[in-house]
Amino acid sequence: MTSFDATAAAAQPGSLVPAAAVVRFRGAPGAFWRLVARGAVLLMVTLGIYRFWLTTDIRRYLWSNTELNGESFEYAGTARELLLGFLIAVAILLPLYAGFFFLALAAGMIGQLAGAIAFLVLTVLGHYAVYRARRYRLTRTIYRGVRFHQTGSAWRYAICALIWWSLILLTLGLAYPLALSQLERFKMGHTFFGNLPGRFEGSAWQLLLRGFVLWFVAVVPFTAGLIATLAAIDWDALKSADDLSSWLETSGLAGAVVYATLTGLWLLLSFAILYPIFQAMLLRWWASGLRFGAVALTSRLRTGQVYGVYARFVWYAFLFTAAAGTLVIIGAVVLAAVIGDLESTAKEIATTVAGLGAYVAIALGYSTIYQATVRLGLWRCVVESLDISNLSVLDQVSAAGAPASPVGEGLADALRVGGI
Secondary structure: OOOHHHHOOOOEOOOOEOHHHHEEEOOOHHHHHHHHHHHHHHHHHOOOOOHHHHHHHHHHHHHHOEEEOOEEEEEOOOHHHHHHHHHHHHHHHHHHHHHHHHHHHOOOHHHHOHHHHHHHHHHHHHHHHHHHHHHHHHHOEEEOOEEEEEOOOHHHHHHHHHHHHHHHHHOOOOOHHHHHHHHHHHHHHOEEEOOEEEEEOOOHHHHHHHHHHHHHHHHHHHHHHHHHHHHOOOOOHHHOOOOHHHHHHHOOHHHHHHHHHHHHHHHHHHHHHHHHHHHHHHHHHHHHOEEEOOEEEEEOOOHHHHHHHHHHHHHHHHHHHHHHHHHHHHHHHHHHHHOOOOOHHHHHHHHHHHHHHHHHHHHHHHHHHHHHHHHHHHHHHHHHOEEEEOHHHHHHOOOOOOOOOOHHHHHHHHOOOOOO
C-alpha cells in the first residue's frame, strides 16, 4: 500500500466529518476492467514492455477518481519516466550481478559466502529502492496544484528495514508491529504535502494486541508441525535404503510426510481464513495513524468488506479457470490435429510455443482479475472508509518540493519490489 500513502495523506481527528461527504472514489469498475484487460493483451504482444504504460494508466485512474472535498488527486508521472528509470536501473544492476557471478567463482571462504553476500546486498538495495520509489510516486502526486514530496536518506531506511526484518524473522513475526510502526514513522516523518509535514501515530502495541491471536493461531501450529516433521525423521536410518517399504518406516519418513501434509493444509487454511482479517486490521490501523500537521485520518474499514473483495477474486478466478481449462483442452485437440503430419522436431516446437503462449495468457488473465477485484476493491474500500478532521488546514498549505528521479522506481521494478 505504499502507493496509497500519498493519496490518503490528507486528514486528522477533531470534528470528524462523514467520509461520504469528504473523501470518495468515483471510478467505475467497468472502465478499470477494460483498462487492465487491454493492458494484459498489450503486455503479451509487447513481451512485457507495455507494463510501464499500464502502470501509469492504473495510477492515473486511481488517483484521478479519488476525491477529497470535491477535488481529485492528480498523477503527473509518465510511462517514459518509468521506462528510463528501469533502463538506468538495469545498467546499474548488470555489473553488480556480474560481480556476484565472479565472486562465486572465487576460491576459499569468499566463494562459499558469495550467495550470502549477494542476498544481503540485494536485500539492502531492495529496501533502498522501495524508499526511492515511494519518493518518486509522492512527487508525482498532486492535490490542488500542490505536490507531495519526501526527504530523508534511503540508505538509512534500507539499513533500518534490514535490521527490523531480521528481528521479525528471529521472533517468528512477533516483532512485525513494532518494526512496521517504526518504518512508517521514518517514512511519514520525512513526508510532506507542500510545506505541511507528515507523521505517523499508529501504536505498535495496539496492533500487537489486536493481532496476537491471529499470530498464535497461524504461527504456533505451523511451527509445532514443522518441528514434529523434522523430529519424526531418523536421519541415520535415511543413509541406508536396503528395502524401500521398511526404509520408509524405520527412517520415519512416512510419519514425517503425514506431519508435513497436515502442517501444509493448516497453513493454507489459516491463510485463507485469517489473512483478510489481518489485512483489514492492518489497513485500518495504518490509515488511522496518518497525520499531516493538524489534519488526520480515521478509518472505519470493516473486515467483511475485505472478505467481500477476496470472495469476488476467488469467484472470478474460478470462472476464469473453468473457461481457460475448456479452451486449453479444445486448443490441444485442434493443435494435435493440425500438427499430426509434421515431423517430431516441428511438433515439439509447435507444442512448446503453444504451451508457452497458453501459460502467459493464463497468468495475465489471473493478474487482470487480481487487479480489477483485489487492488481496485481494497483501494475503494479504504478510501470510502475514511473520516477527515481539520481539513481547513489544507487551505493554508503552500507549494514545496520538486519532482524526484525515476531511478528508484526503476530499481524497484528491476528487483521486483515495486508497487502501484
